[in-house]
Amino acid sequence: MSDDEVFDAEEVYARASGKKTLFTLVLFVGVLAVAVFATSMGAASLGMGESFGAVLAEFLPVEEVSTFAQVVVLQLRLPRILMAIITGISLGVAGAVMQGVLRNPLVSPYTLGLSSGAACGAAIAIVLGVGVLGAGRYVIVINAFFFSLLTMAIVYGISRMRGTSVETLILAGVAMGYLFSAVISLLKYVSGNEELREIVFWLMGGLYTARWENVIILIPAVLFFTLLLMRYSWDLNAMSAGEEVASSLGINVNRVRIICLSLSAVLTASVIAFTGIIGFIGLVSPHVCRLLIGSDHRYLIPCSGLIGALVLLVSDTACRTMISPTEIPVGIVTAFIGVPFFLYLLVSRKRRWWQ
């Protein structure tokens, strides 16, 4: 064949890759822009300039800034904004990886029982006041984290007994989800007023508990796990064609599956332990990205994370400002903003994106 045509293929491929890279960058800049805008939004009316000043004053000896602005922006808004971003990234990344590794578009941390597991752990800590590491300030967080990972281990263990079939794994996850929900209902039923209120709040999820001390630990952890998962992009691409093809391409399917599921479980568990259940993002971010840039996991994983961050940040900013000083739980806003957008993409695209 002539070299012209080979060259042409290279150019077409380079153009397609360039577009996806550009999309990733646009998302990244979008998240930053919304984050900057969000620092100036809130119950305390501070202008964009004042908010910026407050942030800058922390690092540079610039002009006078009121301590009030500094406290509001640095201690209240900034950690919360960062928390929204990393939570969105975690859920988006974990959703994309879980769907890819299980070849199923309906999978999310929620369907695999991880969220229910975390919620159950939290509810036990709330009602009984004790967790796996005794009592203390972080008892709810640690219990939620532990129960979430325990769920993943149980679900994977059950599927192993049946030769690691994907269907068994998903069904075991759904079943465990129901079991934990039942335990939560039971705990709600027997708990007193105060505890009931706390459980309900936890179940709705929210970012109002964000503090610097948690955010500082979560940022490097989330970035580390995301990068680690991205290393498996090619394996995930190959696995989408089925286990047999993947294994003929030199991939140890079972090994990749357990590594990716464990990493994404840790990723999810570490954020939802702090935020409570935030549904929808883990399921939908990967789909939004697939509709826009296709399924190559090298781009899908980071984009799904960024879409998750964007949706959660916009939702959370809306929920703390819409009827301020009161807040609407973020899960409600996420659904109100996210679902119409997702349904629009779903029906406006001619192509079906899964069979």
Add this chain to the structure above:
Amino acid sequence: MKLKVKDLSFSYGSANTLEDITMEVDKGEIVSLVGPNGAGKSTLIKCIDRILKPQKGTVFVDGKEAARLSSKDFSKMMGYVPQSTLEVFPYTVFDIVLMGRRPHIGWRVTSNDVKVVARTLRFMGIEEFASRYFDELSGGEKQKIAMARALAQEPKVLLLDEPTSNLDIRHQLEVMNIVKKLVQEKKISAIMAMHDLNLASRFSDNMVMLKDKGVFTVGDPKSVLTPANIENVYGVRAEVRNGHMGRPYVMPIEPI
């Protein structure tokens, strides 16, 4: 590359069982595995490709034990085409064929990888599909793309699991012609599990007939496809005529 299977046994449940299979495939040869349902054709293909792990026996590739090779090195030698491919998520044809470069690729796609994919698509006559989405294509086109992916691995041996079973007669011939052209031009070998005895007869150099988990007979199509063998293995009375290019043509009459 010479492929040798020695005393291979595999069992999983009751349906997929093989006992003491021994066979050889020479370089530049097309070998068909034939036999009734459950005789273990697909299982044998998967055992050769290390998708399934045989309990006993060895596969030798150029005298080297396949099981001792790293999975990456092994996957550079063997390409596998499944019976049918279902992609759950949207991938373009180009991306799917590019997955065949997985054994050769790091994180970045090199210009050589893109060239190999482009050449493969061209070779298969499907370059116009490159940026189409896989789920928009017909069964025959999908089969060609699955073959293109295996080819992009640049394997020495191509393993095909019933490559024509879901195709119309035109696509059957197209796919088989591609296999033939590949084996001739790229000097590789092909092993195919086949249901259609006449396609197998027409396109293979040698046939391995399986019965009751074992090898019943081996040889060129003329010596394998005899009325006696077909009756014995399939339980079907058949006439064997002289077909296209002097290859035997099997006309099944009735089950016995």
